[in-house]
Amino acid sequence: MVKLRNFTVGDAEVLQQQQYYDMTVDAIRRMICDWNTVEYQDKYFEMFAVIADDKFVGDLSLYEHSDSVVSIGLDVFSEFQRRGIGKQAVISALPICKRKGYKIVCNQVRTDNALSIALHKSLGFETDHYIYKNQKGQDVYLFLKTLDEILM
Numbered sequence: 001m002v003k004l005r006n007f008t009v010g011d012a013e014v015l016q017q018q019q020y021y022d023m024t025v026d027a028i029r030r031m032i033c034d035w036n037t038v039e040y041q042d043k044y045f046e047m048f049a050v051i052a053d054d055k056f057v058g059d060l061s062l063y064e065h066s067d068s069v070v071s072i073g074l075d076v077f078s079e080f081q082r083r084g085i086g087k088q089a090v091i092s093a094l095p096i097c098k099r100k101g102y103k104i105v106c107n108q109v110r111t112d113n114a115l116s117i118a119l120h121k122s123l124g125f126e127t128d129h130y131i132y133k134n135q136k137g138q139d140v141y142l143f144l145k146t147l148d149e150i151l152m
Contacts, residue, residue, distance in 0.1 A: 002088035004048035068103040098147040108140040
């Protein structure tokens, strides 16, 4: 079973080992405190720890693009990938998005990320397969999903 929960400062050590190698534990704790303000650049932003079988296995973020559009960012730590955890985490996040009043989830997926492309397709996201450039200059597809049919 996969659950989402807000981060605590106690998660800093795992984050340092898994993602933020160049940051001190204290800096990561400060970052967690910033995440828990649930705002970034005056927009809704929330970070969740992804928990599977009582283990912290990744993270998921929700970021507001407009009053009706939100994106879901997912990172499952490499040793826990290919177990369906990411799919379950996104499924858990969709009702949160709907409860907050969003109508559409819009995600950028790198064109070379076959796992994420397959995940989005399996969840009913749609894409036009047009290649866009993200802020880092990487080739990405846009995947969209309406939240109409999501139960809260």
